[in-house]
Amino acid sequence: MLITPRQDKLNKIIILNPKGGCGKSTLATNLAARYAQDGPIPALMDFDPQGSTIAWLNRRSQERPQIHGIAAFKKSMQATRSWQLRVPSDTVNVLVDSPASVSHDDLRELTRDATSILVPVLPSSMDIHAASRCIADLLLVAKIDRRDRKLAVVANRTRKNTKSFAKLMRFLDSLGIPIIAVLRDSQNFVYAAEKGLGLCEMQPSRVKQDVEQIEKIVEWLEAWPQRRRASTSAAAVKRQPLAPSSILRRPQFGSA
Ligand SMILES: Nc1ncnc2c1ncn2[C@@H]1O[C@H](COP(=O)(O)OP(=O)(O)O)[C@@H](O)[C@H]1O
Numbered sequence: 194m195l196i197t198p199r200q201d202k203l204n205k206i207i208i209l210n211p212k213g214g215c216g217k218s219t220l221a222t223n224l225a226a227r228y229a230q231d232g233p234i235p236a237l238m239d240f241d242p243q244g245s246t247i248a249w250l251n252r253r254s255q256e257r258p259q260i261h262g263i264a265a266f267k268k269s270m271q272a273t274r275s276w277q278l279r280v281p282s283d284t285v286n287v288l289v290d291s292p293a294s295v296s297h298d299d300l301r302e303l304t305r306d307a308t309s310i311l312v313p314v315l316p317s318s319m320d321i322h323a324a325s326r327c328i329a330d331l332l333l334v335a336k337i338d339r340r341d342r343k344l345a346v347v348a349n350r351t352r353k354n355t356k357s358f359a360k361l362m363r364f365l366d367s368l369g370i371p372i373i374a375v376l377r378d379s380q381n382f383v384y385a386a387e388k389g390l391g392l393c394e395m396q397p398s399r400v401k402q403d404v405e406q407i408e409k410i411v412e413w414l415e416a417w418p419q420r421r422r423a424s425t426s427a428a429a430v431k432r433q434p435l436a437p438s439s440i441l442r443r444p445q446f447g448s449a
C-alpha cells in the first residue's frame with residue numbers, strides 16, 4: 194500500500210503517470226530543490242523501486258539546501274511503516290514520486306489527501322495514450338473531481354513547432370485540465386539529474402527558460418489553499434456530476 198503522511202498543514206504534491214520516462218523524477222527533484230531554496234526543508238518521497246529520486250538525493254552535495262529523503266519503496270523490517278514515512282515536524286511541502294505501475298487501490302491511497310497532482314506528459318502518440326488512461330483513472334478510479342482543481346499537466350521534453358507538440362496541446366486542451374508548464378527537451382535537465390541539482394541551482398543564464406517554467410509550476414502549486422477554498426465554496430452549491438465520457442473519448446490522432 195502506498196501510504197503517505199496525513200497532516201492537514203502538509204502541501205502534498207503527487208507526481209504521477211505510469212508511463213516510464215515521462216519526467217516524474219525530474220519534476221520531483223527539481224521541485225524539491227526549488228522548495229529547499231526557500232525552506233522549510235521539503236520532503237521527497239520515492240515510491241519507485243528504481244529509487245532514482247533517492248539516488249539523485251545521494252548525489253547531492255551536502256552544501257546544497259537540505260531535502261529530507263524518504264525511500265518509501267523500501268520496506269523496513271525495524272521500523273513501523275508510519276515511522277519510516279514520517280516527515281520532519283516543520284516540513285510543509287512533500288513531493289511524492291510514484292512508480293511506473295500503481296494499482297487502483299494505491300492510486301486512491303496516494304491521491305486521497307493530495308493538495309496537487311501533477312501529470313508529466315511527453316509529446317508522442319504512445320505517451321498521449323498513456324496519459325489519457327492515467328487521467329481517466331484519476332477521474333474515475335481515484336474520483337478526483339476536476340472542479341477541485343487539484344490536477345494539472347506538465348508537458349515535458351517538448352520541441353515547439355513540431356506536429357507532436359501541437360497534437361499534445363490539442364489533446365490536453367480537450368480534457369479541460371490545465372497545462373501549467375511546458376518544459377523543453379534540454380540537456381540542462383540531464384546535467385542537473387547527474388549532479389544532484391535542481392535547475393534553479395544552476396547558472397541562471399543557462400537555465401533561464403527552464404526555470405521560468407518551473408516557477409510557473411511552483412506558482413500553481415503554491416495557490417493550493419485558494420484552490421481548496423474555491424472548491425469548498427463551490428461545494429456549497431449542489432454538485433452536478435461531470436460526465437466522465439469526454440475523458441474516456443479516445444484522443445484524436447488525425448494527422449496534425
Ligand atoms: N525536459 C527534459 N529534457 C531532457 N531530458 C529530460 C527531460 N525530462 C526528463 N529527462 C530525462 O529523461 C529521462 C527520464 O526522466 P525521469 O524523470 O527519470 O522519468 P520517470 O521518472 O517518469 O521515469 C531521464 O534521463 C531524465 O534526465
Ligand SMILES: [Mg+2]
Nearest residue numbers: 217218241245
Ligand atoms: Mg522516476
